Amino acid sequence: MNHDAYPDNYIRGILNSVKSIAMVGASPVNVRPSYFAFKYLAQRGYDMIPVNPGHVGKELLGKPFIASLSDIGRPIDMIDIFRNSSHIMPVVEEALTLDPLPKVIWMQLGARDDAAALKAESVGIKVVMNRCPKIEYGRLSSEISWMGVNSRTLSSKRAPVPTQGMRLSLNRMSVGGGDTAASDRAAKNKTEQS
């Protein structure tokens, strides 16, 4: 997989197929990006599991914090890692000991570890790096367009009637739209320099 730019159908396929998501590094502080993403994904119907050893005994939006991936004790579809690039590898290594294996390992905006990605992909796990599932969900459902964001999609099809004021169909038929090549290049240069 080319991790500089993902086809929309790759991301759409992931967000459409996974049901349970363990979020490593989830924060109970309500202005942290991980809290935003956790809440958003829970509202979209995903079965969210907060993983953070520092907060065991507490809850995040009604879900108890779990100390580590191995302690979850049931199959999980996707691991969403909210840690810096330098802390990715141990999480991926732990994920690879799970039985069954997760289907997807997702690294948050700003996080990228190509070696860890290769390891996961070699056992058939799909990997996404340097993206936010909340932003991608909003982009593919076109909900993020309300913020003036370039969704990079076009569609002449009527989206399903919104529920609770939201446009949420990930299956909105769309083709590629305006690209953001300059931003993708800048992100790549930054990764290569670091």
Place this chain on the structure above:
Amino acid sequence: MSDRLPGFSTLAVHAGAQPDPTTGARATPIYQTTSFVFNDADHAASLFGLQAFGNIYTRIGNPTNAVLEERVAALEGGTAALAVASGHAAQVVILQQLLQPGDEFIAARKLYGGSINQFTHAFKSFGWNVVWADPDDIASFERAVTPRTKAIFIESIANPAGSITDIEAISTVARKAGVPLIVDNTLASPYLIRPIDHGADIVVHSLTKFLGGHGNSLGGIIVDAGTFDWSTGGKYPMLSEPRPEYHGIRLQETFGNFAFAIACRVLGLRDLGPALSPFNAFMILTGIETLPLRMQKHCDNAKAVAEFLAGHPAVASVNYAGLASDKYNQLARKYAPKGAGAVFTFSLKGGYDAGVSLVSKLQLFSHLANVGDTRSLVIHPASTTHSQLDDAAKVKSGAGPDVVRLSIGIEDKEDLIADLEQALGA
């Protein structure tokens, strides 16, 4: 990427707009409302806390305006955009995110006269200090950099003489200085030049001009290229530091490559207030659908008129980068191969009086202070748009007393030439 990328004309018609999910309306509806109902208390809190995408109040965002924002972002190759009430408002909102009182920004000396006034006087009163540089002398930008420099501002095609700026050379200076390059792309429109492809970090437009294109609606827009790293060194605290306005959110880490557009919306537009009317957004969106067709006709007409003027005995000189003999022709070939725009100046052998006489005799050209209309326009900058400048500054910015500026419309070029011929000849 396996996804096929659409062309510019397809984006001009489709980007940002989809059939209305509720009614099926195909044209973008005008959401002429101040406010939007919340689902429940938690939804309201999520929206106010920036945790959810959605609409609150038209001063912060509006669904019609959002279509315009996404469309211009797509046309410019940016990650996101924010529409505001005018190009001037856009400039205030941009610099509010970048400068603290006492900071500096470097600006090209050749700019729209209104921008020169805004930078010199209004921004000075905010403690934002402009340092001028010469776009024909790249080294003058390097010399102007100090530890307090926070941004560089240029026009892609510069007012009033339609000169072409070497965006890539100045972007190199900006990168070295660790500051964003802001490009006012009003006179080119993304059809002719996409500054982000040449190293711009922020693009600003007066939508009032070629994008809207019909001289009927004011508007401005800010496009975030998603290229600048705001997190380094605490230089841009509006983006990198916890914001007390939002209980400690850091915008860059939360919104990634569209954080600047979000900052402009939630810290700039929200608090300063220059919101764009949804009706204006609708008018401008309609205009943008024909931008590629109009812009090509504007350019083709402008070249024909410039060639006519260059051969006329009453004309001393013509400044149009599309002419092979022009000083900026090389840059025009590089940056704007489809055409050098439709705004240019010429000077008359008869000086100031001949300029005044010409303006009074023209019958199709309208004498007014705007550019980028379907109609052809004429103005004498020294007595109008640039009148607040002193004489030396007028000449430096290309608006000397003998200079007349034209903005060529999309009429038949033969009629425009005939009108100029009768006004120059009689």
